[in-house]
Amino acid sequence: MTAHVLEADRLCKRYGTVAALDDVSLRVGGGRFVTLLGPSGSGKTTLLMAIAGFVQPDSGSLTLDGAPIGHLAPEKRNFGMVFQGYALFPHLTVAENVAFPLQIRRVGKAETTERVKAALDLVQLGHLAFRMPKQLSGGQQQRVALARALVFRPNLLLLDEPLSALDKTLRLSMQDELRDLHGRVGLSFVFVTHDQGEALAMSDDVAIMRGGRLVQIGSPAELYERPANRFVAGFLGRSNFWQGRVAAQDAAGFTYMAGGHRLHQAGKPPGPAVLVSLRPEKLMVLEGAGGPANQVSGTIATASYGGDSWLVQLDVDGLGRMQAMLPTWRRTPPHMGEAIRIGWDADASVIIDDSEGDTA
Amino acid sequence: MNSGAYRWFPIPALLLLVLAYLVPLSQVLMISVTDPELGLGNYALLVTSPSIARVLATTARICVITATAALVLGYVVAYCMTQARPAVRRLMLVGVLLPLWVSVLARSFAWVTLLRREGVVNSVLMGAGLIQSPLPLMWNEFGVSVGMIHTMLPYAILPMASHMRGLDPALMAAARGMGASRAQAFRRVFLPLSLPGVIGAGVLVLIFSLGFYVTPVLLGGGRVRMVAEYISLQIQELLQWGTGTMLATALIAAIGLLLFLLSRAVGLRALSGAR
Numbered sequence: 001m002t003a004h005v006l007e008a009d010r011l012c013k014r015y016g017t018v019a020a021l022d023d024v025s026l027r028v029g030g031g032r033f034v035t036l037l038g039p040s041g042s043g044k045t046t047l048l049m050a051i052a053g054f055v056q057p058d059s060g061s062l063t064l065d066g067a068p069i070g071h072l073a074p075e076k077r078n079f080g081m082v083f084q085g086y087a088l089f090p091h092l093t094v095a096e097n098v099a100f101p102l103q104i105r106r107v108g109k110a111e112t113t114e115r116v117k118a119a120l121d122l123v124q125l126g127h128l129a130f131r132m133p134k135q136l137s138g139g140q141q142q143r144v145a146l147a148r149a150l151v152f153r154p155n156l157l158l159l160d161e162p163l164s165a166l167d168k169t170l171r172l173s174m175q176d177e178l179r180d181l182h183g184r185v186g187l188s189f190v191f192v193t194h195d196q197g198e199a200l201a202m203s204d205d206v207a208i209m210r211g212g213r214l215v216q217i218g219s220p221a222e223l224y225e226r227p228a229n230r231f232v233a234g235f236l237g238r239s240n241f242w243q244g245r246v247a248a249q250d251a252a253g254f255t256y257m258a259g260g261h262r263l264h265q266a267g268k269p270p271g272p273a274v275l276v277s278l279r280p281e282k283l284m285v286l287e288g289a290g291g292p293a294n295q296v297s298g299t300i301a302t303a304s305y306g307g308d309s310w311l312v313q314l315d316v317d318g319l320g321r322m323q324a325m326l327p328t329w330r331r332t333p334p335h336m337g338e339a340i341r342i343g344w345d346a347d348a349s350v351i352i353d354d355s356e357g358d359t360a
Numbered sequence: 361m362n363s364g365a366y367r368w369f370p371i372p373a374l375l376l377l378v379l380a381y382l383v384p385l386s387q388v389l390m391i392s393v394t395d396p397e398l399g400l401g402n403y404a405l406l407v408t409s410p411s412i413a414r415v416l417a418t419t420a421r422i423c424v425i426t427a428t429a430a431l432v433l434g435y436v437v438a439y440c441m442t443q444a445r446p447a448v449r450r451l452m453l454v455g456v457l458l459p460l461w462v463s464v465l466a467r468s469f470a471w472v473t474l475l476r477r478e479g480v481v482n483s484v485l486m487g488a489g490l491i492q493s494p495l496p497l498m499w500n501e502f503g504v505s506v507g508m509i510h511t512m513l514p515y516a517i518l519p520m521a522s523h524m525r526g527l528d529p530a531l532m533a534a535a536r537g538m539g540a541s542r543a544q545a546f547r548r549v550f551l552p553l554s555l556p557g558v559i560g561a562g563v564l565v566l567i568f569s570l571g572f573y574v575t576p577v578l579l580g581g582g583r584v585r586m587v588a589e590y591i592s593l594q595i596q597e598l599l600q601w602g603t604g605t606m607l608a609t610a611l612i613a614a615i616g617l618l619l620f621l622l623s624r625a626v627g628l629r630a631l632s633g634a635r
Contacts, residue, residue, distance in 0.1 A: 054533060074536045087534035091552050100548070101538035152539065 003188045004065050004155040005029030006051065011060035013046055013212075020046040021057060022212035028156070028188050033179070035191045037199040038209035039235070045160060047209070048192045052158050053077050064155060080149030080157040080187075084164060086141045088133035094120070094144050095129040101152040119151035120144075122181070139170050143177075150185060159191045163198065175202055196236050200224065208232055224279075229353040233277045238311075240278045240322045243354075246271075253346055259318020264293040266347035275354040280311070282348040283324035286341040295343040298322065303334040310334055314342070385612075388605045395602035402606035412590075412607070419587040422501055422576070423569040426508040427516075430565050431558060433509070434516030438557075441517070442524040456514050456521075464511055468578040471507045472498065475579070499581035507575040515568060516561045523557025524550075563622050567615050587611055 006028045013021040020043050028034045036044035049055040051062065053074035062070040069077055088097050098119050102112045120126045123143035133141055142162060149157055163171045163178075179202055182189050193199055199206045200220040207217040208231075216228040227233035230241060244258035246269045253266040256274055265276065286295060298316035310326045312334050324342060326334060334340070392402050405412050441452045459467060474480045475497035482494040497503055527550065535545035573588040580586070585593075587607060594604035 052537060054537075073541075074533070075539045075541055078539070079537065081534065081537040083530045083534055085528065085530060087528060087530040089531060089535075089549055089553075100535070100540075104539045104544060104548075148538070158537075 003029055003031035003186060006156055006188070006190075007063045008047070008051065009061045009063070011047070011050055011057045011062070013043075013050065013055060013057045019043075019212040021050065021060075024060070024209075024212070024214045026207060026214065026217070028190055031182075031186050031188050032204040033182050033189045033191065033202060034205045034207065035193060035199040035203035036207050036209060037193055037196065037235075039194060041211075042209040043212040044192045044194075044209045046212075048158055048160055048190060051156075051190060052079055052081055078152070078155050080152070080154035082142075082145045082149050082157070082159045082162045084161045086133075086145040086162075086165075088141055088144055088148075090133055093130050093132055094125065094136070097133065097144055098148045098151050101148065105152060115151055119147040122150065122184070123147045138166050139174060142166065142174060146178075146181065150187075154187070157185075157187050157189045159189060161192055161194070163193070164195070171198070178202065200236070208235065210235075226350060227277065227352055229355045230275065230277070231355070233350075233352055238280050238323055240280065240283075240319075242276050242319050244274050244276055246274060259316075259320070261294075261296055261318055264346040265349060265351065267351060270351060270353075274351050276349050277352045278344060278349040280323045281309075281325040282344055283322070283342050284344065285324070285326055286343050292343040292348075293346040294349075295341060297339060297341050300334050300336055300338045300340060302336065305333075314340070316342075389609050391601050392605035392609045395605070402602045403610075405603060405606065406610060412603075415585050415587055415590045418501070418584060419570065422505055422508065422584070422586060423566055425501075425505050426512055426569045427562055427565045429505070429509045430512040430516040431520075431562055434513055434520055434561065435554075435558065437513075438517050438521035438524055439554075441521045442527075456517050459510070460514050464574045465578075467511060468507055468575045471503070471510065471575075471579055475503050475506065498579050499583050501580075501584050503579040504576050504584045504586070507579045508569060508572060511572075511575060512565045512569060515564050519561040519564060520554065520557045523560065524554050527553050559622060559625070563618065566618060570611060570615060 008024060008026045011021045011024045012019070022043070024043070024047060026034075026047070036047055038044045046055055050057050053069075053072060053076075057070070060070075061068060064077075089100065092100065095116050098116045099112050102115060107115070116129070117126060120129055123146050125140060125143050125147065128136065128140065133144065136144065145162070159178075163174050166174060175198060191199075191202065200223075203220055205217060206220055206223055208215045208223065210231055216223060216232050218226075223232060224236055227236065227239075233239040233241070242258050244256035244263065246254055246256045247262065248255045249269065253264060254269050255262055255264050256269070256276075257263075258276070263276075265274070284292060286292075296316050296319065298314035301313045301315055301321070303310050303312045305328070307328070309328055310333070312324045312326055314322055314324060316322050322342075393400065395402075406416075407413075437452070437456070441449050441456075444452060472479070476482075477494045479497070481497060482491075485491045486494065497506075531549050531553070532545050535549045536542070540548065571588050572586060573592065576584060576586040577589050580589070588611075591604045591607045591611075594600040594607070
């Protein structure tokens with residue numbers, strides 16, 4: 001199966017004075033798993049609903065394989081959709097729920113039976129075909145919703161926070177299952193979530209939204225390692241930020257002054273002033289001589305235990321409060337008031353754009 | 361809740377119910393089998409008396425017409441209320457509730473001024489030249505039905521609207537996302553899911569209609585006799601206590617049977633609106 005290509009071009013949608021979608025362009029195709037990630041009110045659900053046809057954009061265009069679909073009613077778009085609360089029909093059995101889209105399409109009885117069985121087998125629910133939705137667990141209902149959204153061979157599968165109603169353990173196993181299913185059906189998925197971990201774990205591409213704008217799109221690793229701006233860096237995981245002024249430049253990188261420290265950074269400076277971002281897990285605790293290019297001293301303010309690591313807040317002269325992840329296997333527990341030396345490599349920190357991403 | 365002093369709290373209400381309701385009711389039952397003589401003679405009238413048969417048939421016919429019309433008209437209103445914006449919905453709710461705050465007597469008289477021979481409807485139609493002589497709009501089953509449907513509409517709309525509001529709007533969206541048109545989504549998803557509300561409203565309207573008194577008296581003008589008016593006639597005018605109390609007992613039994621059958625059909629929980 002060749003996956004269809006959906007293109008959203010410069011979509012705008014306003015509700016009163018609020019821009020729910022502000023000039024959003026997105027391309028989904030090639031059987032990729034694309035996640036729309038953002039805080040509530042960021043426009044991610046509006047974008048999904050615009051793709052599905054339940055929200056009519058004020059301007060912009062939507063095409064599927066080059067053909068415009070913006071004028072089509074939801075039922076004409078042939079997109080599978082999984083809703084937040086699953087939206088299973090409570091008056092129909094599991095099998096009848098899955099058969100619904102086929103009956104609407106006037107598929108013959110024998111073929112319907114066969115395809116419903118295949119769809120239920122795909123999500124390992126063949127044995128529950130004659131139960132009512134109410135009799136199923138949350139995870140099972142979720143899988144019925146998936147089978148129902150896939151049984152009519154849609155052009156695209158849209159998922160609106162489908163895992164948010166599940167408890168954490170189940171959510172993790174459904175993440176794996178959904179990834180696995182995505183690999184088997186060869187469809188492009190558009191997945192909406194506000195959970196950063198979920199987005200990083202599941203997606204081929206993550207589109208980060210904020211205030212109706214698409215802030216950055218890329219693979220999870222790209223977004224995490226090279227966030228475009230302060231919002232992305234702060235939204236995806238934790239980050240330390242500080243400002244600096246460029247002092248000197250050479251072939252390998254440049255040096256800049258920040259809080260009285262002379263620090264080194266790989267790459268080229270974008271201008272005389274830079275905003276630096278550093279992930280807490282890239283900070284090392286230094287013992288003895290030698291070590292990375294950048295070294296500062298600080299005092300531990302708080303330390304919280306997280307199983308695999310300690311999250312330590314420390315006060316660093318000139319740079320202020322910084323957070324560091326210290327592996328728990330490495331040393332005796334950090335304690336308040338302890339003075340430590342920390343450091344990082346010149347290519348561990350990144351220079352980012354000092355904006356929140358919601359202004360052009 | 362089932363411990364401490366709380367368990368005694370319903371006692372006054374229970375006492376009131378027993379004294380003001382169950383005691384007189386059991387007397388009604390007693391009279392129906394003892395007046396004028398001991399036995400089931402009064403109940404035999406249900407099958408032997410042509411005038412009682414006529415009253416029962418009229419009552420059943422008007423009740424079915426009223427319930428059907430109130431449900432169909434009410435369903436449309438309830439559906440619109442569910443789909444409307446919150447501000448519009450509140451306005452519609454006030455519109456539905458408003459007639460309930462006006463006494464049935466006043467409303468029935470209002471219908472008399474509209475429907476009588478020289479009433480508003482006939483004058484307008486004749487003034488417009490659409491009819492030559494006044495239409496017989498009241499003192500017949502038509503007039504009684506119109507008045508009763510009007511009175512019953514809120515009782516039909518409110519339970520249906522409350523049930524419909526409990527339905528997840530995502531279900532309709534899901535149906536459309538799977539290829540169903542608006543009409544298909546309505547017919548295959550909304551309509552079947554709204555049926556328990558319709559049945560609940562239907563039972564309510566039927567039960568209220570069965571015992572209706574004021575509207576049939578005023579709009580029927582003595583020519584359309586429903587069972588409540590007939591009972592009152594037996595007891596107050598003809599002093600036939602036996603016949604009157606027998607009919608009252610039969611009416612209660614009929615309502616009980618109706619509730620029993622419907623609870624078997626859809627479950628009492630669905631009827632009472634519990635989920």
